Amino acid sequence: MRHLYELQNIVQYYENKKVLSIDNLKLNDNQIIGFFGPNGSGKSTLFSLLSFIDKPSSGNIFFNGIANNKIDLETKKDIVMVPQNPYLLKRTVFENVAYGLRLRNQTDNLEKKVNEALSIVGLENSFSTRKWSQLSGGEAQRVALAARLILKPKVLILDEPTSGVDTNSAQLIKEAILSAKQKWHTTILISSHDNYWLNNICDKKIALFQGSVVESGSVNLLFSPWEKDGKSNLVKVFSDGQKLIIKNSFDKKRDSVLMINSDYIQICRTDCEHIITEETLNGVVNSIHQQENEDLLLIEFFIGTILFNCKISRKDMKKQRLLPGDKIYVNISTEDIRWI
Incomplete structure (x- = not known):
């Protein structure tokens, strides 16, 4: 099994404070990998680096063998993240879910693709006309996930995807994550405090504390x-x-x-x-x-x-x-x- 990511001597500072320090970490392709640890352990910071939203203060991140400073925009488009508190556009559900495809100029069969994405997260076609302000917390989280799944990403990064949502939404989110793995062989990185879920879904688990990898598995x-x-x-x-x-x-x-x-x-x-x-x-x-x-x-x-x-x-x-x-x-x- 090849390494999708390899992190070498990663250090990340925010406001002169070291928040992440990882000497070496390898993540394999086509796996579900869970990250756990107490709040403030560095999970969200690590995910910002793995999604290439942020650059490390020092060190290298290799993706498919390519260093982070040489990765092109097209490759980065294959990596999507759903943050813990996802932001929705002040538009309809349809426009939120379709937004990524519009940016990529992939607008053929758009309605069909939006409906398929909504279906994966347990939402009916009629839901697409809802306004962003009419959504509950669990519905907003599912719409945010649908907006990423419609892109059929190679890597899906999820920061506490079931935190603060109702039980039904949490279960539908979990099922949608497995569906992405099965349909498109998506590599999925998840941070969660739900250790029971991580133990049952993940191929590998990684513990973080105070910005360091404590142990793997x-x-x-x-x-x-x-x-x-x-x-x-x-x-x-x-x-x-x-x-x-x-x-x-x-x-x-x-x-x-x-x-x-x-x-x-x-x-x-x-x-x-x-x-x-x-x-x-x-x-x-x-x-x-x-x-x-x-x-x-x-x-x-x-x-x-x-x-x-x-x-x-x-x-x-x-x-x-x-x-x-x-x-x-x-x-x-x-x-x-x-x-x-």
Whole structure:
């Protein structure tokens, strides 16, 4: 699989403040790639660079092997982005969706193309006559997405596409994204706080924190809220009542973010008596994925409603005979953690 993007020594400053620093990052063609991390981690800044809206302060971004300072306008037209708060023209839905094609002088069968784009995002043909001011938040987001999908882009970049929209619109947006991948083999980059969705839709996930790539595909982030125990240590209370006590965390704030590498999580399904302690948690296997290292598998599992991942060798996998839905014991090494 070839690299669609390759970022080398990227640094981005805004008002003399470094907001992004990525030594090396490769993104493959024809994949859905999810980006996650807390607010302010640099996701939107990165997307502005990947869409070539902004230029990096230093470093190089290669797209199909071509450096960012040599990419022509036609190539850039194949990369479209839907920002978190998309701007609509003060015109009808039809004119908003058709706008990109008009700029490209591709006006043949325009009505048919607009209707097809609206259909993909779950809107009827009659919706095209609506004014921009008559749209709800979810409808506006879907119209903005339709305006990009009508272009049949090679790369579709989506910054929090389901944030702040109603449940129905969110589901239709998710279905439209998959449709673009299937119809046109579009490479899709998504940032979202919906980790469950990202885990189910993405070929690859990338975590960002404070402008840096923390880990790709094998990191667990635990966000607030936290509680305090009698020793002022932070405690994560899961939805099923289980607790993970983070020792020696009394100097951390309640809104801190904890990173746990998947290598420091141990799971067991059968013959587990030798590893069970009072700190052992109970989980349920969600999915099993092949890794680039053929000897390792990535196991995703829930503790309460929070999804974790860890790695397991094929030898241990065969011994444990793990399947989705299996109940497991989970040991998380709180000595090998990182506060970010």
